[in-house]
Amino acid sequence: xxxxxxxxxxxxxxxxxxxxxxxxxxxxxxxxxxxxxxxxxxxxxxxxxxxxxxxxxxxxxxxxxxxxxxxxxxxxxxxxxxxxxxxxxxxxxxxxxxxxxxxxxxxxxxxxxxxxxxxxxxxxxxxxxxxxxxxxxxxxxxxxxxxxxxxxxxxxxxxxxxxxxxxxxxxxxxxxxxxxxxxxxxxxxxxxxxxxxxxxxxxxxxxxxxxxxxxxxxxxxxxxxxxxxxxxxxxxxxxxxxxxxxxxxxxxxxxxxxxxxxxxxxxxxxxxxxxxxxxxxxxxxxxxxxxxxxxxxxxxxxxxxxxxxxxxxxxxxxxxxxxxxxxxxxxxxxxxxxxxxxxxxxxxxxxxxxxxxxxxxxxxxxxxxxxxxxxxxxxxxxxxxxxxxxxxxxxxxxxxxxxxxxxxxxxxxxxxxxxxxxxxxxxxxxxxxxxxxxxxxxxxxxxxxxxxxxxxxxxxxxxxxxxxxxxxxxxxxxxxxxxxxxxxxxxxxxxxxxxxxxxxxxxxxxxxxxxxxxxxxxxxxxxxxxxxxxxxxxxxxxxxxxxxxxxxxxxxxxxxxxxxxxxxxxxxxxxxxxxxxxxxxxxxxxxxxxxxxxxxxxxxxxxxxxxxxxxxxxxxxxxxxxxxxxxxxxxxxxxxxxxxxxxxxxxxxxxxxxxxxxxxxxxxxxxxxxxxxxxxxxxxxxxxxxxxxxxxxxxxxxxxxxxxxxxxxxxxxxxxxxxxxxxxxxxxxxxxxxxxxxxxxxxxxxxxxxxxxxxxxxxxxxxxxxxxxxxxxxxxxxxxxxxxxxxxxxxxxxxxxxxxxxxxxxxxxxxxx
Numbered sequence: 002x003x004x005x006x007x008x009x010x011x012x013x014x015x016x017x018x019x020x021x022x023x024x025x026x027x028x029x030x031x032x033x034x035x036x037x038x039x040x041x042x043x044x045x046x047x048x049x050x051x052x053x054x055x056x057x058x059x060x061x062x063x064x065x066x067x068x069x070x071x072x073x074x075x076x077x078x079x080x081x082x083x084x085x086x087x088x089x090x091x092x093x094x095x096x097x098x099x100x101x102x103x104x105x106x107x108x109x110x111x112x113x114x115x116x117x118x119x120x121x122x123x124x125x126x127x128x129x130x131x132x133x134x135x136x137x138x139x140x141x142x143x144x145x146x147x148x149x150x151x152x153x154x155x156x157x158x159x160x161x162x163x164x165x166x167x168x169x170x171x172x173x174x175x176x177x178x179x180x181x182x183x184x185x186x187x188x189x190x191x192x193x194x195x196x197x198x199x200x201x202x203x204x205x206x207x208x209x210x211x212x213x214x215x216x217x218x219x220x221x222x223x224x225x226x227x228x229x230x231x232x233x234x235x236x237x238x239x240x241x242x243x244x245x246x247x248x249x250x251x252x253x254x255x256x257x258x259x260x261x262x263x264x265x266x267x268x269x270x271x272x273x274x275x276x277x278x279x280x281x282x283x284x285x286x287x288x289x290x291x292x293x294x295x296x297x298x299x300x301x302x303x304x305x306x307x308x309x310x311x312x313x314x315x316x317x318x319x320x321x322x323x324x325x326x327x328x329x330x331x332x333x334x335x336x337x338x339x340x341x342x343x344x345x346x347x348x349x350x351x352x353x354x355x356x357x358x359x360x361x362x363x364x365x366x367x368x369x370x371x372x373x374x375x376x377x378x379x380x381x382x383x384x385x386x387x388x389x390x391x392x393x394x395x396x397x398x399x400x401x402x403x404x405x406x407x408x409x410x411x412x413x414x415x416x417x418x419x420x421x422x423x424x425x426x427x428x429x430x431x432x433x434x435x436x437x438x439x440x441x442x443x444x445x446x447x448x449x450x451x452x453x454x455x456x457x458x459x460x461x462x463x464x465x466x467x468x469x470x471x472x473x474x475x476x477x478x479x480x481x482x483x484x485x486x487x488x489x490x491x492x493x494x495x496x497x498x499x500x501x502x503x504x505x506x507x508x509x510x511x512x513x514x515x516x517x518x519x520x521x522x523x524x525x526x527x528x529x530x531x532x533x534x535x536x537x538x539x540x541x542x543x544x545x546x547x548x549x550x551x552x553x554x555x556x557x558x559x560x561x562x563x564x565x566x567x568x569x570x571x572x573x574x575x576x577x578x579x580x581x582x583x584x585x586x587x588x589x590x591x592x593x594x595x596x597x598x599x600x601x602x603x604x605x606x607x608x609x610x611x612x613x614x615x616x617x618x619x620x621x622x623x624x625x626x627x628x629x630x631x632x633x634x635x636x637x638x639x640x641x642x643x644x645x646x647x648x649x650x651x652x653x654x655x656x657x658x659x660x661x662x663x664x665x666x667x668x669x670x671x672x673x674x675x676x677x678x679x680x681x682x683x684x685x686x687x688x689x690x691x692x693x694x695x696x697x698x699x700x701x702x703x704x705x706x707x708x709x710x711x712x713x714x715x716x717x718x719x720x721x722x723x724x725x726x727x728x729x730x731x732x733x734x735x736x737x738x739x740x741x742x743x744x745x746x747x748x749x750x751x752x753x754x755x756x757x758x759x760x761x762x763x764x765x766x767x768x769x770x771x772x773x774x775x776x777x778x779x780x781x782x783x784x785x786x787x788x789x790x791x792x793x794x795x796x797x798x799x800x801x802x803x804x805x806x807x808x809x810x811x812x813x814x815x816x817x818x
Contacts, residue, residue: 020095022353024408025137026050027088027100032148033411034102035419042078042102044088046071054092061085061366061413061497083423083498085369085416087362098350099362103416105152106423106498111190112156114427118380120157120194120388121404121418122339123150126182127161128393128403134355134705137408143178145409146393147185153415154422157235158186159194159338159388165201168221180228187232194235194338194388195225196277198246207555209764210247211239215260215551215583216613222264226272236265237304237338239277243287245741248763251287251567252651255294256553259647262299263549263585273539275304278338282307282317284324286567286652286778292328295647297542302385303330306339310467311375318382334385334537341390342371343467347399352407356705360401360412363472369417369496371462373518376421377443377455380430383534389418398682398707413497420498421455424520428453432529436482440514444529452524456482460516478516486510486524494520549586550610550641552594552649554620555579561656564727564760564775568654569635575623580637580649582618584610592641598634598653599624610641624653631659656775660726665808668720672696672805680790681710683798695731695805702798710800711743711792715750722746722809723784727775730807734793734800737767741794744774746786757790765793765802773810 027050029036030043046054054071058078066086067078085103090096123129129142150158162179169175183193204212204221212218226236238261240246242254254277262274276296279288282305303325307317318335325333345367348358360368372389379387392415394403404415428445434454436442441463442456458478461470486505493501496517503512503521512521556562559576560569584590591609603620610616626633633653639646670676674687674696683702690697700710716722728744742764747757758779762772776783793802 020097021049022098023088023090023096024098024100024410025353027090029100029102029410031102032145032152033405033409033415034100035149035152035411035415036102036104037152038083038104038107042081042104043075044078044102045075050090051092051094054090057089057091059087059089060499061087061369082500083420083494085413085497101410101413103411103497105416105419106154108152108154112154115156115190115192117156117422117426118384118386119155119376119418119422119426120159120386121150121153121155121392122159122388122390123392124159124161124395125393126179128391128395129182130178135407137353141178142393142405142409143182143185146405147182147189149405149411149415150186150191150392151189153419154426155191157192157194157386157388158392159196160186162195162197162225163199164197164204164221165199167225169201171203171217174224176228183229183232192235193229193233194237194273194275194336195229195233196237196240196338198240198242198277208249208253211249211253211257213253213553213555215256215553215581216585216615218257218260219264219585222261223268226265226268228268230269230272234269234271235273235275235302236261236269237275237277238262238265241280241306242277243279243281243285245743245759245761248761249566250562250569250651251290252294252649253553255291255296256551256649258291258296259299259548259551260583260585273302274300274541275302275336275338276300278304278306280306280339282309282320284320286565288324290567290650290652293648293650293652295544295546297328297330297333298544298546298548298647299541301333301539301541303333303335304338305335307337308341308343310342310344310465311371311378311463312465314375314378314382318379318384322383328542330542332537332540334539335383336386336388337379337384338388339390340375340379340387341402342368342375343400344368344371344462344470345472346468346470348396348401354407356703357396357407358399358401359406362413363474364401365413366474367462367470367472368412368414370460370517372414372417373421373455373496374441374457374463377425377430377518378441381433381443381533383536385536416497420494420496423498424453424494424522425455430533432532434527435530437480439478440480440482444527447522451522452527453520453522454524454527455518455520456512456514457518458514458516462516476516480514482512482514484510484512484524484527486526491524492522494522544647545644547590547641547644547646549584550590550592550639550646551583551585552637552639552646553581553583554637554649554651555581561773563654563656563777564762564773565777565779568652570654570656571624572657575621578620578622580618580620582608582610582616584612584614587612588642590641592639592646594618594637594639596622597636597638601637626653626655631655654777656727656773660810660812663726663811665729665810668807668809670717670720671714671807676714678713678715680713681792682706682708683710685710685712687712690803693803693805695803697801697803698792699801700795700799702795704798708740708795708798708800709792710795711745711790713747713788713790715788716786721784722786724811725776725783725809726812727773727810728807729771729773729810730791731769731771731805732765732802733767733769734765734802735767736797736800738764739793739795739800743790743792745790746780746783747788747790748785750787
């Protein structure tokens with residue numbers, strides 16, 4: 002009989018001794034395993050856990066807290082202090098992994114500080130949508146995520162919506178899950194900052210990503226801001242437009258931002274208006290071109306994203322402040338609507354979720370360590386609000402971003418965040434204390450006048466690049482420091498809020514610290530050695546201009562938008578374009594259009610635009626650029642009803658003229674399939690296609706993966722990019738129009754994990770098309786390039802594409818040597 006059972010197991014492909022994931026059978030009585038102080042710590046087991054189960058509770062450091070046999074009626078633990086805990090199981094069956102839970106401070110019904118600095122990016126309207134193949138949590142997670150946000154204590158949450166979903170046709174407007182999700186949070190007193198970076202087809206007459214219907218852009222922004230008024234109190238138009246979320250130019254984005262801003266303000270006059278978040282630092286020419294289009298007249302808060310290591314924070318914020326000063330808004334507040342870290346590296350543990358990895362316990366602790374360090378340092382540098390990315394379950398390739406896991410249990414980082422809010426959310430930062438080169442300490446004043454500090458010793462999370470962080474946490478960095486304080490007992494809480502006592506004697510308070518931030522309360526008489534930076538005042542750049550007349554242009558094929566999307570080239574001496582003049586107001590506008598930087602034929606002496614009207618003007622523009630120069634501008638302005646209007650500014654960079662003295666050299670080795678190293682998230686192959694006279698790449702992806710294919714071509718000695726100004730090539734794909742297409746230059750020869758520069762180019766189609774990649778600001782030292790990648794992010798599971806005639810463009814004949 003036993004032999005028969007074994008045979009049946011083997012035939013079924015099942016292991017003889019199947020193990021059970023403890024995280025899949027323990028059910029906490031609280032949402033996501035987040036208990037507030039005073040709540041009953043109750044847990045049940047799913048039937049598949051079997052009988053005679055024993056449990057062991059450990060804290061985040063592995064110390065045993067409780068153990069015993071699991072009662073049949075369920076487990077109720079004695080009250081535990083704030084902290085993060087793991088449940089390990091043993092019994093008749095074999096268990097792996099652990100379940101987890103935590104205890105947070107008791108949260109009031111509404112946020113204690115409605116203007117709190119600490120904030121969360123929940124992305125719940127996108128990431129909380131149910132997935133049938135998520136066997137542990139297949140339903141929508143909107144309510145649970147909202148409750149997790151509330152229990153964290155925050156006052157602000159960032160979410161997403163989809164214009165395409167809400168207004169699929171011109172005359173529709175649907176709430177979908179987006180407006181109800183806002184009110185799930187809004188009813189608890191949490192305010193929402195919302196964004197979207199898509200547009201329905203009807204709003205994209207000729208564009209790919211951004212809308213080119215400014216009136217439609219305005220009307221949707223007005224409708225959605227009005228529908229969400231009372232919960233959504235900050236609006237961003239678009240997301241990371243300086244990187245990969247649009248192929249359109251900086252001046253196109255500026256025109257859309259203007260229209261959306263006016264609509265948001267009409268729908269909710271009190272809402273904060275942000276630019277769509279920029280994310281590239283050093284800031285690119287794209288960002289400056291947006292500002293040169295008078296964008297600062299249309300938003301009151303500067304918005305940025307960064308996932309840089311902590312060591313780079315001062316450089317980034319000082320650089321952003323200098324940028325704002327140059328653009329005459331020195332006191333504009335800075336919001337970081339996404340911050341996070343790559344320090345944990347790629348997820349290493351196999352998830353129950355198909356095709357996904359999850360963070361290990363040590364990786365989760367790296368995130369937990371990072372959160373208060375990152376948030377506090379940015380606050381001290383003068384950032385007004387900081388949204389940690391991300392609360393909802395979210396995996397991106399091998400990255401496990403969410404503070405909630407795929408099964409909607411809270412990870413360690415969640416409890417570090419919630420504890421930070423409990424300790425410092427109502428306090429005002431005063432500045433930094435200098436207590437040693439290897440110590441960071443920041444001083445706060447609480448509402449009752451007492452002082453608190455958050456303190457830690459430096460670790461590689463503070464001092465190293467993300468890829469150099471030791472996830473094993475082998476160096477704890479223990480140290481003792483002393484503060485001058487009156488004798489008595491002082492409350493100390495660790496990273497997760499577990500309390501301890503420190504005793505001051507003879508005017509000295511000794512504190513045992515390490516790399517993990519601790520909070521010390523009840524202090525007095527301390528003064529910051531380096532005062533905190535004031536965050537600024539919310540205000541648009543002042544102007545007497547009429548902001549409601551907005552200009553936009555469609556460039557003809559006489560122009561080429563350069564790779565940085567912040568300048569345009571001309572194929573000939575002049576170029577044709579269509580100038581759109583939009584009146585986004587309910588008042589008729591009469592006036593004139595002016596031009597600078599060249600001559601424009603086709604401009605009428607005067608035009609009249611009806612309320613919410615649009616005029617299209619065919620223009621022929623000739624730039625005035627001396628023969629030996631390459632840079633100029635095409636700038637339109639005007640005066641309507643006696644007031645100046647904001648500018649449409651298009652920088653002109655004559656790339657072809659700039660390399661006319663140089664030469665091109667074809668990289669013929671690309672046709673050899675053996676020179677390309679496979680690099681994709683699927684199964685790829687390369688071959689020479691005799692019919693097309695091109696190198697062909699085919700890829701097939703499994704289900705549930707982030708689709709990408711970027712084969713790697715390692716340059717040999719005679720293929721140097723020394724002196725190169727760019728490259729050009731022909732490309733076609735089938736199916737056409739992938740999600741994204743990128744040319745990468747790589748400064749070493751490592752596969753995937755390396756120092757590289759990504760230059761996006763317009764999506765290829767099923768027909769052969771030429772693409773020109775200008776290095777411009779992207780590649781300062783082309784001679785350091787060791788490898789190139791050229792590929793796409795497909796929309797489908799099977800994709801092919803071809804490349805031919807890849808030529809390196811050199812700036813002068815000297816490079817030929």
